[in-house]
Amino acid sequence: MEDLQLSNGFELPILGYGVYQIDDLDECKRGVASALDDGYRLIDTAACYGNERAVGDALSEAAIPRGEVSISSKVWIQQKGYEGTIQSFEKTLMNLQTDYLDLYLIHMPYGDYQGSWRAMEDLYEQGRVRAIGVCNFLPDRLIDLILSSRIAPMVNQIELHPFTQQIALRKVMAEQGVAPMAWAPLAEGRRGIFDNPVLKRIGQRYGKTPAQVVLRWLTQQGICAIPKSVHEERIRENHNIADFSLDDDDMHDISAMDTGVPLILDVDTPEEATRLHGISHTQ
Numbered sequence: 001m002e003d004l005q006l007s008n009g010f011e012l013p014i015l016g017y018g019v020y021q022i023d024d025l026d027e028c029k030r031g032v033a034s035a036l037d038d039g040y041r042l043i044d045t046a047a048c049y050g051n052e053r054a055v056g057d058a059l060s061e062a063a064i065p066r067g068e069v070s071i072s073s074k075v076w077i078q079q080k081g082y083e084g085t086i087q088s089f090e091k092t093l094m095n096l097q098t099d100y101l102d103l104y105l106i107h108m109p110y111g112d113y114q115g116s117w118r119a120m121e122d123l124y125e126q127g128r129v130r131a132i133g134v135c136n137f138l139p140d141r142l143i144d145l146i147l148s149s150r151i152a153p154m155v156n157q158i159e160l161h162p163f164t165q166q167i168a169l170r171k172v173m174a175e176q177g178v179a180p181m182a183w184a185p186l187a188e189g190r191r192g193i194f195d196n197p198v199l200k201r202i203g204q205r206y207g208k209t210p211a212q213v214v215l216r217w218l219t220q221q222g223i224c225a226i227p228k229s230v231h232e233e234r235i236r237e238n239h240n241i242a243d244f245s246l247d248d249d250d251m252h253d254i255s256a257m258d259t260g261v262p263l264i265l266d267v268d269t270p271e272e273a274t275r276l277h278g279i280s281h282t283q
């Protein structure tokens with residue numbers, strides 16, 4: 001499958017492995033090791049996941065040349081602001097046992113994200129990150145950031161799966177050259193996605209599972225997807241999507257599954273803003 005080319009020309013694998021909610025560090029290390037064995041070359045972590053060190057250990061032990069693997073991580077709300085972001089970045093590099101990141105993201109559209117962005121611009125210009133971006137930015141904040149910055153975000157990592165397709169946001173992102181990265185591409189297993197009749201019917205035609213159909217549907221649209229699993233066979237299954245293509249009818253049938261609203265994270269509410277501001281972590 002073709003890589004995803006970002007607005008600055010940097011290329012990211014279109015399919016990666018995510019490690020959110022893998023709190024057991026041995027399990028995280030095993031998961032990353034399996035993913036690398038299966039051929040994944042993009043690993044997505046975050047300061048607030050508390051598992052950057054395990055990801056770094058797995059990468060070191062895999063002994064794959066650093067330039068052949070892309071690593072993305074994120075700065076959390078409490079670390080925002082210019083100085084805090086630089087400090088968090090240094091810890092992230094130390095944990096991941098590397099001297100640069102491929103992609104560095106602002107995790108939430110809250111707090112002093114303008115200050116964080118100034119830090120990200122500097123890190124990018126110093127060559128310490130290959131690309132910079134944001135997560136969970138809705139159109140108003142995305143445009144605000146673009147209009148008040150030297151460098152526009154290259155990526156917006158957003159909740160994106162068949163039940164939440166983010167059509168309006170993706171249109172704005174496309175107009176601004178901001179690439180979509182799908183978090184919870186498998187809807188975190190919610191709403192019975194793995195037993196969904198439409199996905200099962202499509203999958204049967206190709207000898208593929210609903211998970212593989214969804215990941216193919218995303219990547220075929222040029223959307224980077226970063227599914228998480230702690231099970232070796234599922235990690236392999238999720239990567240095994242390069243040998244089939246969905247036709248126009250399949251794509252249309254999956255598009256019709258959209259509910260138009262977030263299933264997992266509604267960032268645009270006082271409840272979520274309050275809840276997320278309350279989450280702290282040690283790096």
Ligand SMILES: NC(=O)c1ccc[n+]([C@@H]2O[C@H](COP(=O)([O-])OP(=O)(O)OC[C@H]3O[C@@H](n4cnc5c(N)ncnc54)[C@H](OP(=O)(O)O)[C@@H]3O)[C@@H](O)[C@H]2O)c1
Nearest residue numbers: 018019020135183184185186187188211227228229230234
């Ligand atoms: N930027 C953000 O705000 C943000 C937010 C959330 C997530 N993310 C990133 O996106 C990544 C993916 O999102 P996510 O972890 O929330 O959800 P996800 O990848 O959509 O779903 C993960 C869930 O699906 C199960 N699963 C995975 N593959 C499966 C398969 N082939 N068959 C059956 N079940 C399967 C996993 O269970 P098992 O592990 O038991 O297999 C897990 O319960 C995260 O790991 C993280 O890197 C970013």
